[in-house]
Amino acid sequence: MLKEFRDFIMTGNVLELSIAVILAGVVKEVVTGFTNLIMMPFIGHFTGGMxxxxxxxxxxxxxxxxxxxxxxxxxxxxxxxxxxxxxxxxxxxxxxxxxxxxxxxxxxxxxxAPAAPPAPSKEEVLLTEIRDLLKK
Structure with missing residues (x-):
């Protein structure tokens, strides 16, 4: 059971979710700091210091x-x-x-960006060679 739990925790989805939750906490602090420390003083200034x-x-x-x-x-x-x-x-x-x-x-x-045209298949190459030979 312990091995199954370890395998579950070590799967990519769980690790990615864990990292996302940790980063979300840090981003929340950055956003809160930006709004409270940078934007709200501007808004207070334009509203007469309110x-x-x-x-x-x-x-x-x-x-x-x-x-x-x-x-x-x-x-x-x-x-x-x-x-x-x-x-x-x-x-x-x-x-x-x-x-x-x-x-x-x-x-x-x-x-x-236009994609390069796909290379012709082996059959198309062979048919093109046959056509060219028939023309000669």
Whole structure:
């Protein structure tokens, strides 16, 4: 049973999937960094310095005791963070669209190259020789 499990794990599909999952985690960090550290400051600049993540609707305030310790946390709808998520989705979607568009353009150029005509079969070569001999 252990040998079967090892054979299953060592198949190409499982290894490829494992690598893809690990790379997806790294790509997520890169995309999050790009949107939060590069794109969101630009968007904040063009919207007058607004930070959407601060927008919220407070349903109930935080309750503190006499010492200033929070006994009940604030209950709020954090719609600003949701707006940031939607902006991130639009940015990532546009970047992926451009990547796929470029890939398809490269793929189309490779497909457009005319393929060399197939070599004639042995029978066709033999028939051509017979035809040429008959012409003489």
């Amino acid at each position: 930070d959407f993540s601060d927008f919220k609707i407070v349903l109930s305030e935080a309750i503190m005791d006499a010492e200033g310790t929070i006994t009940t946390p604030e209950n709020a709808i954090l719609y600003g963070q949701w707006i940031n998520t939607i902006i991130n989705l639009i940015i990532v979607g546009f970047v992926l669209f451009m990547v796929v568009k470029g890939y398809n353009k490269l793929k189309k150029k490779k497909e457009e």
